[in-house]
Amino acid sequence: MQTLHHFQTQFEHHLKDHLFHQPPAELYAPANYILQLGGKRLRPAMLMLGYYLFREDVEKSLPAALAIEVFHNFTLVHDDIMDAAPLRRGHPTVHQKYNTNTGILSGDVMLAQAYNCLLQLEATDALVRSLTTIFTQTAIEVCQGQQLDMNFENRQDVTIEEYLKMIELKTSVLVAAALKMGALLAGATPTDAQHLYEFGRHLGLAFQLQDDLLDTFGDAGKFGKKAGGDICQNKKTYLYLKALEIADPGLKKELENWYISPTHTNAADEKIRRITQIFQKLHIGEITENLKEKYQRQAIVHLDKVSAPTDKKKMLENFATLLMNREL
């Protein structure tokens, strides 16, 4: 039985051997830079896991896993430009280290190169078309999710339903697609592949809610960043939207007032303290935890329906648990 760690290491080696070495260097150096900034390689590992459920020769899934990772890094490069983010994983972002034009163009070529990985797969034309179609649909959805995220910054009437749709598009569908593509590449039936997609989609939603929880209630020492980042940025997370929904008119007004203007540096601690207090008073932590667990249970229901060896499925279930405990 393989471990997730094994897949991550196997992918890391494959990536190292498949960086871009063709000219022009100015175009591909930024791509290689972001690809080597690290990260947990969870999405390519998911593709490999999806494959491993049905076949043992996991090395055959590496080129498709690479496509997923190159695509993911393309979205990071362009998102960092849009967010004007100076740092990514503790290092300068691509547009910061090079420049914005380089970031745009390197991102573009990474998207095309991700397609190149898929089109070169040693697989039937029908399978390649099918995988490339899922990949394209996912790429479109990820762009749509990013647009919704940007829209929400300027809207005061975002609903919880809209927020959940946005995180589904921006985060979950790529995890879901990676699992499904891996399964199909290994010859899984469409039904099994779709159950894995749904497993990944629900897991992605649970993961994002966990992320929102940690940002507000997380232990800074354990998770490496100060709590309250989302609050300072007035991010309309599930926590905030749920609080608005259940707060009495007075508290609702106070919440809205805090989120109406940019956070002043010297008022940040007070703002974080007060909003966290309101969230606690309204039991937002428990409510979010409950929804997260509901998504986790739904994920497992789909996993149970997949016709694959129980011990291999157990590995995916353990992975889901690890992800939620953030031991990874």
Next chain:
Amino acid sequence: MQTLHHFQTQFEHHLKDHLFHQPPAELYAPANYILQLGGKRLRPAMLMLGYYLFREDVEKSLPAALAIEVFHNFTLVHDDIMDAAPLRRGHPTVHQKYNTNTGILSGDVMLAQAYNCLLQLEATDALVRSLTTIFTQTAIEVCQGQQLDMNFENRQDVTIEEYLKMIELKTSVLVAAALKMGALLAGATPTDAQHLYEFGRHLGLAFQLQDDLLDTFGDAGKFGKKAGGDICQNKKTYLYLKALEIADPGLKKELENWYISPTHTNAADEKIRRITQIFQKLHIGEITENLKEKYQRQAIVHLDKVSAPTDKKKMLENFATLLMNREL
């Protein structure tokens, strides 16, 4: 016998019926905006012509033609951001009308949507994989060409060979790929499709040299823009690079000095006058014209080798002539 104008009109109708209507509107409005700014639709018409050489039911090629036009417009949106261009076809560029983030993200989704057009084609999986592979290779090359173009701005040692490679990647390969994809979709043999590719590649090179010539020696009244734009921008065109190559040391030094610093508005006319004079003294117009005609002849050699009805091939030849006379 169809005319090029007929294909352009047919494509225009297809485009109008296939604009993006899905949400989020903020993502797709900029895409629809640039797609409706006009333009001659030469690239999709080329794809249709490539198809028409081998089959009559040209309407079947429209979705692939749409992929080419959506891709081309994606490159316009991102190039305009990189060039900080305020206008495109006399209207505000996408990033100017909306904003840079919108331009980046709408461009990204256009690239994915172009793939979507290809993957949905009513064609065998083998053919779709083949077309998508050519398209991907072309997308990668266009990005590489754009990077070379940006590199050349800061380099004083650009060779003529490098310049020709850059315009081939940035301009010619898409015209070539459009013709080849149309031919393959219509069932042409790989040999015929490749001869069309070479026809398009040489035609694209001739077209770009024509463009360089017109920019310096063109009739402002006839072509709608003042001559000398490239000179003012210190663009290292074929004209400039050839002049550097054949000028005596004194003249070479003068040319380099003119191109060393940005053009001051009140010195622009004098700079254009003097450089044009140097070009004329060195017979750069005739030399460029000769190379252009060499490429045109090479294009026709490849067209002659294509096994298709002579009258249909004549249409492509006429198109090439029209393109060079800029009557389109």
